[in-house]
Amino acid sequence: MIKCENIFKSFEGRTVLNDISVTFETGKTNLIIGRSGSGKTVLLKTLVGLHEPDEGEIYFDDTCYTKLSFKQRKAIRKDIGMIFQGGALIDASTVYENVKLPLDLFTEQSEAEKRERVEFCLERVELSHAPHLYPSELSGGMIKRAAIARAIVLNPRYLFCDEPNSGLDPQTSIVIDNLIQSITREYNITTIINTHDMNSVMEIGEKIVYIHTGYKWWEGTKEDILYADNKELNDFVFASAMAKRARGK
């Protein structure tokens, strides 16, 4: 479980996050949705500690992350996997080296043990054929999958995904969504996913938080979302024709 209480964050006097309190549940795919620029990425980065909140507390299970020292945070970072909006693979390293990097940094395993683990993760994301390729040689979907492999290589307890399927075709998107969901269930991870894709919402939205202009505007499940009584949320949801049709049925 990850919980944040009354988070505020502003940049140069402009408030981006306004009093956000949410609980994200373990073993479920928790979705943060909202329009472009609404503050999803900032919220995610604040949760993992890449931005310091101006106010508010963040809890990882029972530990209050915001009160920890740099050293203590490092221990929790080991349990965090993150997939960035653009993949953020290290350009100078191959897929194999990218996935191996967290093992180099956090473990004392032998090269053989590391190789076994990396190969397992690459297989999980169906990239066994591409360990020697550099990020510039990968397609968008392969980059996302390599990023997933890197994020899960240390068996994280918390998984953060910033728009894991943006820029991908609908079929590949669903493959990625389902991959993340099955990993979440299999290892009982607390997963938080940023998205503005209604397909993902209907596919894997076990818990959904709608962010609007930096405020938490609505929260619920994919079952409720089509019938929610909230103008901004409705505008967001029914901007997609598919959702309109679903409601029509």
Place this chain on the structure above:
Amino acid sequence: MKFLETLGRYCILMGKVFSRPEKWGIYYRRTIAELDQLGVGSMALTAIISVFIGAVITIQMAITLDTPFIPQMMIGYATKETMILEFSSTVIAIILAGKVGSNIASEIGTMRITEQIDALEIMGVNSAAYLILPKIIATMIFFPFLAAFSMIVGMFGGFLVARMGVMLPSDYIDGLLYYFDSYEITYSLVKMTVFAFLITSISGFYGYYAKGNSLEVGRASTTAVVVSSIMIMIFNLLLTQLMR
């Protein structure tokens, strides 16, 4: 005011860069890679520029010192002194600031804007040290070697034009051997070590704090080259006062 703020941020970053590394093995491997990329990768450019400048200085000196009162070997001597004292350290440093500095700033800047640095931070890495320290160590080790290399190649360039008939090659060699002071070489190599630190740390700084898009990265890399070049000039003056 802006200057003091920038200087402060630079110092804080250097504090992060030089904090004790978590795992030596990784830094060792990265330093070797940087030695190859930043150091060995600059040898060809250094050689080309040095051989031509050595040749041109010899020709210029031959014209300037063309009087019966000055022995011909002074041409070789002047070429040697110019190369050792200023060209092979200061001018080569400025050229390397252009090549290596822009490379470092744009590489690290791109890593910043594509969230690669955030990804490293999430993995618990001290990203400043991980990215910048191996480059600083590699250049501080290798650039003095490049300076020495440039001296030799430059003097060879002079020899080539001497052979082509600008002067008697044997006089040229006599000039090179005339009044050899090893302190001059030490002085030049020490300067180069300082310049290496300036180029790498300043370029690393501008790259690390790049934000926005590719335009900003381009701008950061230009700023990095300009600022390192100016700093090289200032430190050249200071070190010359201090050491000579």
